Amino acid sequence: DAGVTQSPTHLIKTRGQQVTLRCSPKSGHDTVSWYQQALGQGPQFIFQYYEEEERQRGNFPDRFSGHQFPNYSSELNVNALLLGDSALYLCASSPPLAFTDTQYFGPGTRLTVL
Amino acid sequence: QQQVKQSPQSLIVQKGGISIINCAYENTAFDYFPWYQQFPGKGPALLIAIRPDVSEKKEGRFTISFNKSAKQFSLHIMDSQPGDSATYFCAANPRGNQFYFGTGTSLTVIP
Numbered sequence: 001d002a003g004v005t006q007s008p009t010h011l012i013k014t015r016g017q018q019v020t021l022r023c024s025p026k027s028g029h030d031t032v033s034w035y036q037q038a039l040g041q042g043p044q045f046i047f048q049y050y051e052e053e054e055r056q057r058g059n060f061p062d063r064f065s066g067h068q069f070p071n072y073s074s075e076l077n078v079n080a081l082l083l084g085d086s087a088l089y090l091c092a093s094s095p096p097l098a099f100t101d102t103q104y105f106g107p108g109t110r111l112t113v114l
Numbered sequence: 115q116q117q118v119k120q121s122p123q124s125l126i127v128q129k130g131g132i133s134i135i136n137c138a139y140e141n142t143a144f145d146y147f148p149w150y151q152q153f154p155g156k157g158p159a160l161l162i163a164i165r166p167d168v169s170e171k172k173e174g175r176f177t178i179s180f181n182k183s184a185k186q187f188s189l190h191i192m193d194s195q196p197g198d199s200a201t202y203f204c205a206a207n208p209r210g211n212q213f214y215f216g217t218g219t220s221l222t223v224i225p
Contacts, residue, residue, distance in 0.1 A: 043219070103213065
């Protein structure tokens, strides 16, 4: 059984560009959350998707947007990239009815903004 | 404002020793407290979790102690092994809402 998968593994962009990160949840999971983890810090909640809708959002600007597809996979889009957006972006999935109590993380996408 | 405060930032323990990491919170709405282990280049992996209706939970060498009145919880790793060397994060969330993570503790277990 594959766990949470994310692509790409690494990504290098320049300031002002746009980026799309992808996540496939663990089999049987229907809820996807995205986190930003800066170097040496704990993950910070960006938003959560359930039934193809953004269910909750953390303290991140509108430059961060997402989408969930009918197969529960998800995308994170970041527009107008800033140097401060350089981080590890983590996707976490949760099983049905568990809301956010049980989360399984993927390996992350390392984004570097130059 | 950091919702969950974690200490120490780093910890060095001899093989076979006990590793203790502490976390504190203020929000009394939090009702789920997990601990995650993260190796370099990997995502966090759920280790053990507790709800505030119990004061202690043990799974193998890992134990969570929870003090509801003090709003503190801690992770104890018994018989620490070099393979336990990783970064550990505590977290908390109010049911059905976002997780708040601590800033992490880098644990090194010396052979």
